[in-house]
Amino acid sequence: MQTLIAYVENKPGVLNRVSSLARRLAINIDSLTVGPTENEEIARMTIVAHTDEKGAHRLEASLEKLVDVLLAENISSRALLERDLALIKVSADQQNRPHLMELIKVFRARVVDVAPESLIIEVSGTVDKIDGLLEVLRPFGVLEMARSGRISMTRGGDLLRPPIAPPEVPEGVAVKSQ
Amino acid sequence: MKLTGAEILCESLTRLGVRELFGYPGGAILPVYDALGKSKLHHILVRHEQGATHMADGYARASGGVGVAMATSGPGATNMVTGIATAMLDSSPVVCITGQVSSKVLGSDAFQEIDITGITMPITKHNVVVTRAEDIARTIREAFIIASSGRPGPVLVDITKDAQQASAEFDWEASAPKLPPKRIRSNHDKVEFDRAVELLNTAKRPLILAGHGIMVSGAMQAFEQFVRAGNYPVAMTLLGIGCFPAKDPLNLGMMGMHGEAWVNNAIQEADLLIAVGMRFDDRVTGDLRTYARNARKIHIEIDRAEINKNVQVDAALVGDAREVLEKLTPLIENRDHGAWIQHIAELKGDSAVRDIQSLPDTGHLYAAHVINDLWKETNGEAIVVTDVGQHQMWEAQYYHHNRPRTLITSGGLGTMGFALPAAIGAKFAKPDSEVWVVVGDGGFQMTMSELATIVQEKINIKIAIINNGFLGMVRQWQEFFYDKRYVATPLVAPDFAALANAFGIRGERITKRAEVVPVIRSARESAETVLIDFRVEQEDSVYPMVAAGASLSDMIRRPNNPLVETATEP
Numbered sequence: 001m002q003t004l005i006a007y008v009e010n011k012p013g014v015l016n017r018v019s020s021l022a023r024r025l026a027i028n029i030d031s032l033t034v035g036p037t038e039n040e041e042i043a044r045m046t047i048v049a050h051t052d053e054k055g056a057h058r059l060e061a062s063l064e065k066l067v068d069v070l071l072a073e074n075i076s077s078r079a080l081l082e083r084d085l086a087l088i089k090v091s092a093d094q095q096n097r098p099h100l101m102e103l104i105k106v107f108r109a110r111v112v113d114v115a116p117e118s119l120i121i122e123v124s125g126t127v128d129k130i131d132g133l134l135e136v137l138r139p140f141g142v143l144e145m146a147r148s149g150r151i152s153m154t155r156g157g158d159l160l161r162p163p164i165a166p167p168e169v170p171e172g173v174a175v176k177s178q
Numbered sequence: 179m180k181l182t183g184a185e186i187l188c189e190s191l192t193r194l195g196v197r198e199l200f201g202y203p204g205g206a207i208l209p210v211y212d213a214l215g216k217s218k219l220h221h222i223l224v225r226h227e228q229g230a231t232h233m234a235d236g237y238a239r240a241s242g243g244v245g246v247a248m249a250t251s252g253p254g255a256t257n258m259v260t261g262i263a264t265a266m267l268d269s270s271p272v273v274c275i276t277g278q279v280s281s282k283v284l285g286s287d288a289f290q291e292i293d294i295t296g297i298t299m300p301i302t303k304h305n306v307v308v309t310r311a312e313d314i315a316r317t318i319r320e321a322f323i324i325a326s327s328g329r330p331g332p333v334l335v336d337i338t339k340d341a342q343q344a345s346a347e348f349d350w351e352a353s354a355p356k357l358p359p360k361r362i363r364s365n366h367d368k369v370e371f372d373r374a375v376e377l378l379n380t381a382k383r384p385l386i387l388a389g390h391g392i393m394v395s396g397a398m399q400a401f402e403q404f405v406r407a408g409n410y411p412v413a414m415t416l417l418g419i420g421c422f423p424a425k426d427p428l429n430l431g432m433m434g435m436h437g438e439a440w441v442n443n444a445i446q447e448a449d450l451l452i453a454v455g456m457r458f459d460d461r462v463t464g465d466l467r468t469y470a471r472n473a474r475k476i477h478i479e480i481d482r483a484e485i486n487k488n489v490q491v492d493a494a495l496v497g498d499a500r501e502v503l504e505k506l507t508p509l510i511e512n513r514d515h516g517a518w519i520q521h522i523a524e525l526k527g528d529s530a531v532r533d534i535q536s537l538p539d540t541g542h543l544y545a546a547h548v549i550n551d552l553w554k555e556t557n558g559e560a561i562v563v564t565d566v567g568q569h570q571m572w573e574a575q576y577y578h579h580n581r582p583r584t585l586i587t588s589g590g591l592g593t594m595g596f597a598l599p600a601a602i603g604a605k606f607a608k609p610d611s612e613v614w615v616v617v618g619d620g621g622f623q624m625t626m627s628e629l630a631t632i633v634q635e636k637i638n639i640k641i642a643i644i645n646n647g648f649l650g651m652v653r654q655w656q657e658f659f660y661d662k663r664y665v666a667t668p669l670v671a672p673d674f675a676a677l678a679n680a681f682g683i684r685g686e687r688i689t690k691r692a693e694v695v696p697v698i699r700s701a702r703e704s705a706e707t708v709l710i711d712f713r714v715e716q717e718d719s720v721y722p723m724v725a726a727g728a729s730l731s732d733m734i735r736r737p738n739n740p741l742v743e744t745a746t747e748p
Contacts, residue, residue, distance in 0.1 A: 009358050013295075016296075016299070017299060020299055020300060021300075024300050054486065057485075057486065058483055058487060061481075061482040061483035061485070062483045064360070064361070064482070065303075065329075065481070065483060066304075067303075067304040067324055067357065067358060068358060070358055070359060070360055070361060071360075071361040162359075163359045163360060163361045163362075
């Protein structure tokens with residue numbers, strides 16, 4: 001699994017270009033999240049792709065050839081912070097509810113909706129953590145689940161900024177994207 | 179100044195230096211055609227939109243500039259698809275302008291509406307829909323920059339009819355391109371560069387693989403200096419032909435599936451390959467596991483996505499070929515490759531004996547004879563535009579090009595039907611040059627309707643049909659790999675000379691070797707287009723041949739007695 005960050009023009013059709021490119025290269029996308037950045041004209045993507053390092057290089061270099069992609073970078077080998085958000089609707093009756101609440105606490109998840117027969121649990125964290133919670137919830141009966149897909153960011157002074165923004169960083173911090 | 183979108187388009191094209199464009203009108207592009215009539219632009223009416231894209235492509239390849247093709251929405255646009263893909267695979271700067279239904283009805287399946295930007299997304303470098311007149315000038319300027327910069331490629335601009343009709347303020351300065359700010363990657367990483375220099379200076383058996391990128395970069399001079407500095411033998415890709423003179427002793431000829439045997443053998447024996455502006459296509463490498471196993475590799479390439487795609491290289495120099503070569507040349511210290519060059523010369527010996535040109539004249543007419551005679555008669559100075567197949571490979575083997583942009587051929591996509599329209603485009607780009615079409619009887623029948631375009635435009639090109647009554651290259655594969663089961667390859671054709679006459683073009687038919695030179699001379703003397711139907715040996719094959727997926731070392735060679743008694747009776 002390889003993780004790429006892409007800064008793209010925030011306009012219609014760009015997501016299509018990016019996903020279509022992955023399709024053309026026969027690379028399966030595990031998750032792709034996109035959202036605006038502090039600059040409203042630029043969106044940031046986190047692409048998690050089922051491929052090896054060579055495939056990731058091809059994807060990265062090909063993405064950067066797209067006119068609307070400002071920057072694409074494979075960050076798989078760097079120190080990363082990654083987050084996934086999940087909403088899990090699980091069946092819960094009077095009897096197992098206390099047990100369920102215990103588990104939710106252990107995983108630092110939250111109950112965000114309560115109904116007579118079910119709960120919605122919100123959890124964020126690494127993919128592993130969410131998979132772990134899911135594993136223990138399964139016996140209760142998972143009714144529905146929505147996951148955001150992964151967003152990732154390199155840690156500390158390892159900045160990855162779109163080329164448009166003048167680097168507003170303190171002296172001595174390397175800006176790798178420039 | 180207020181202009182309509184259509185007028186803005188014509189004015190923008192004019193200011194970008196466009197003189198000719200190739201197209202076909204229709205409802206959704208009519209406002210533009212109305213404006214074209216009032217402009218100084220010369221519109222060439224094609225007979226099929228595929229022809230328009232190939233003409234724009236041929237124009238671009240012959241001139242080094244941008245070619246422009248135009249079509250209406252729907253079927254007009256979809257007919258361009260093959261030509262766009264051809265330009266994409268060969269990195270040719272073509273701008274295609276299509277009409278589109280009005281923005282108000284976009285997405286409603288209106289008459290002749292099609293999502294052409296969706297269709298062409300994977301086969302264009304970029305494409306865009308324009309729905310406002312005020313965006314047309316800037317978008318066209320951006321399209322020209324995108325098409326011609328970096329690794330060139332086709333750009334499609336789809337303009338809705340209401341944008342063509344609406345009026346907007348035309349201000350050239352204010353409509354300057356505003357392309358997204360891209361990351362600038364530092365070219366030639368220092369570590370890679372130093373490694374390349376070390377490899378260059380320690381190699382004993384170096385060989386250059388010269389590709390199309392040299393021409394695209396305009397690096398011919400820098401390349402020659404590089405070759406001289408290192409005394410390197412040069413092998414050419416099909417599209418690289420012309421970037422270095424064929425008459426130069428260091429030019430070995432073409433590599434790959436139908437490359438010269440000594441070139442492929444040299445690649446397999448080399449200890450260093452210096453790939454310049456080429457992409458290790460499968461038709462060049464054959465089986466990757468056995469490809470150039472003794473060689474370290476330096477890859478000079480502008481497209482980072484090509485690095486390590488097919489062949490793992492030891493030093494990757496990402497950047498413009500000319501810039502990289504100019505930096506490398508002064509650092510070359512080792513040019514002592516005399517023994518290696520001598521060895522390659524010895525590899526040639528065997529091939530000369532097998533060469534069909536060396537066989538006694540038995541009266542049989544071979545395609546190779548025709549092309550070799552054409553080369554001699556034109557002093558190798560004509561622009562030759564080929565189609566795809568056997569004749570294309572024979573052209574590459576027997577027409578020796580000394581100047582860049584004189585061989586125009588569809589390499590990557592291998593598009594049959596390319597030659598005739600591309601030659602028309604090339605003639606418009608280089609009106610003073612002699613332009614020859616070399617085309618098979620199959621490919622010619624795909625786009626021969628463009629003969630009418632030639633007549634309507636009163637242009638002078640020469641058409642040599644290498645007519646063997648087969649889809650020759652496919653027949654050759656059937657002969658070699660399918661036990662001569664010639665399924666769907668025998669081909670009925672019209673009497674091409676009579677067909678030419680029907681268009682008002684002089685047509686000739688040649689069946690004997692002795693007639694070849696006289697007819698070429700007579701055609702060259704004519705100030706008008708001449709079509710010559712050369713009836714050649716039906717079952718001749720292109721040699722050598724590396725079977726698809728086979729090792730470069732494993733070539734099928736011309737048999738000692740190649741004569742096959744299947745010549746068509748006159």
